[in-house]
Amino acid sequence: MRRVVIVVYDGFQLLDMTGPADVFGAAGLLCGEDGYRVEPAAVRAGSVRAHGGITVTAAHALADVRGPLDTLLVTGGWGTPAHLDDRELVGQIARLAGLARRVASVCTGAFLLAEAGLLDGRRATAHWGWLDRLADFGATPVSERVVTDGKIVTAAGASAGIDMALSLLAEARDVPTAQAAQLAIEYDPRPPFDAGSPATASAGLAERALSLIA
Numbered sequence: 062m063r064r065v066v067i068v069v070y071d072g073f074q075l076l077d078m079t080g081p082a083d084v085f086g087a088a089g090l091l092c093g094e095d096g097y098r099v100e101p102a103a104v105r106a107g108s109v110r111a112h113g114g115i116t117v118t119a120a121h122a123l124a125d126v127r128g129p130l131d132t133l134l135v136t137g138g139w140g141t142p143a144h145l146d147d148r149e150l151v152g153q154i155a156r157l158a159g160l161a162r163r164v165a166s167v168c169t170g171a172f173l174l175a176e177a178g179l180l181d182g183r184r185a186t187a188h189w190g191w192l193d194r195l196a197d198f199g200a201t202p203v204s205e206r207v208v209t210d211g212k213i214v215t216a217a218g219a220s221a222g223i224d225m226a227l228s229l230l231a232e233a234r235d236v237p238t239a240q241a242a243q244l245a246i247e248y249d250p251r252p253p254f255d256a257g258s259p260a261t262a263s264a265g266l267a268e269r270a271l272s273l274i275a
Contacts, residue, residue: 062097062098063097063098066100066102066130066132066133068153069136070109070147073112075117081225084243087246102126104149106119123149124149128161132163133158134164135165135173136167139273154176165213165216165225166185166214170187170215171186171195171200172191172198180200184201185201185208186206223248256270
């Protein structure tokens with residue numbers, strides 16, 4: 062069974078965890094004993110409050126996690142800035158990255174990877190409202206949904222985490238398995254509105270959206 066450890070902390074974005082978890086969960090059903098086991102982990106095991114008030118359970122304390130890992134995935138979200146100076150969290154991410162076949166982040170989780178020294182000189186992406194700040198952390202910002210640089214894979218905003226998980230599944234297994242997982246979770250985005258992009262949205266809409274995450 063391939064282990065996927067997802068790092069969570071108070072204020073993380075729920076979809077950053079649940080999107081990839083659903084992809085790997087579907088893959089686990091498709092692949093049987095050669096599938097995936099998703100393990101949420103935090104600085105301390107137990108309840109972790111996501112942004113929006115929903116509480117999830119971290120199965121493990123990060124310090125108790127041992128390798129090898131298939132994937133270490135770090136979530137992002139509104140709570141990320143408050144944790145960039147958390148030496149225990151950042152130190153455990155750095156340690157576990159050395160035990161993982163690949164390391165991934167969603168949204169502002171990229172900044173925790175950067176604090177752990179994992180993005181120095183690498184191409185990376187993050188939520189559009191934070192993307193340019195990656196340069197201050199030693200990374201090269203790339204405005205794409207999913208960016209792969211060596212064993213490090215970063216995804217932009219929360220929904221991009223699903224794209225990333227499907228890409229990782231295709232890389233590890235094959236495209237038909239990833240397609241089956243995508244179909245199983247009915248991931249076929251058809252938003253009710255065309256909000257545009259950060260470059261094309263009206264100034265007022267972009268400002269209102271940015272006020273939520275900046």
